[in-house]
Amino acid sequence: MSVEANKSLTLRYFNEVFNKGDMKVLEDITAPDFIFTMPTHEEPFRGVEGYKGLVNMLRGCFPDIQFAVEDLVADGDRVLTRWTARGTHTGIPFPTVIGDVPAAGNQFHIEGMTWHRISNGKIAEVTANEDGLGLITQLGRSLFPGQPSATPVPSSPEANKAVVGRYFTEIMGQGDLAVIDELMTPDFAFHIPTLPDPVRGPEGMKQFVTGLRTAFPDAGFAPEYMIADGHRVAVRYQMTGTQKGDFLGAPASGNFVKDDGTDLFHLSGGKIVSVHVAEDGLGLLQQIGVIGTN
Structure with missing residues (x-):
């Protein structure tokens, strides 16, 4: 065959x-x-x-x-x-x-x-x-002494949308790192084309968010529309901000940027398991002056 x-x-x-x-x-x-x-x-x-x-x-x-x-x-x-x-x-x-x-x-x-x-x-x-x-x-089985067993968390498309809404408002928009522990699973993975490897776990995501908001302290995320199907949530959004720190190896430019993107979330038990990002990375690098325009 x-x-x-x-x-x-x-x-x-x-x-x-x-x-x-x-x-x-x-x-x-x-x-x-x-x-x-x-x-x-x-x-x-x-x-x-x-x-x-x-x-x-x-x-x-x-x-x-x-x-x-x-x-x-x-x-x-x-x-x-x-x-x-x-x-x-x-x-x-x-x-x-x-x-x-x-x-x-x-x-x-x-x-x-x-x-x-x-x-x-x-x-x-x-x-x-x-x-x-x-x-x-x-499934709720405690594997280590003193570790509490997991309890079932009600989950629905609307509940999952609310979780993703908090992701954009509190984590990405406000930089509240404590919310990452609340909303993400221990084996969380964040996939974005501008990084060669996925960001792994809540601690890895905290480092990513800190780096992003250091580069763009005024970063704002505005979801345009959101749909949900079972355990998945898809979001179209626009990120805006001013580059005041290093970003992807590029020094601060002081340039204001707009980046349109789409994120696909997988959730389980009311928590985010993974995020896959599709964004205009090329346009973003053009806006901060790394790539020239003709």
Whole structure:
């Protein structure tokens, strides 16, 4: 099979088997000697019938579970997928290495990566790694002595919009770093094209906000419109400010700037898990004089 055919087979694995629970598709796309391994499962799952048990268990625990493929890399007979998964624990207890976790209505949002090996047009082998620690913690299981268990936080599109509104008003607009601890998860990630790597965790975000507001002390963020769908919030906004400090290696110019951008937020349990930013970085550098205009 071609690389593209292998990618298509992998997408069916996530979209039709896990997201829709279609066991007929699972039978169609897996080889007779199919094997699945994951560090959180002591023994591998062998054969399609054994693997059905895992799929049914996940969908029994998390009836609304959804996987989203974020990156797909293929070469030869192997495909690597980076994915995110989210859901709400409203079903049966979730079995873990430290005991079953009863359903408490907690939401989760985790990342993972999965290898697929394709043989003769069928999935022969799957090897997966997931954020099991983050999953257990988000489901409410205390892992350390004295650590309080998480309690379910009501979440709705409107509630998530309110959280994002506070992000723009209190964190980005006012520079209130304490609000970062309140609104962001410990594994928070901030993705912006002007930085080579994501900003990780609340402490990393505090450094980012401090640097931004040092460069633009009068920075203001004005959302133009905001929409929400399940656990996601998308915002179109305009940032304005005067560059009075170093920014991306450029010295203070004293120039007033406007930067139009769009942010996509993922939330879980009333907290921000990640932010992906699309902004006019080129225009911003032109406005502060780093890049000339013809």
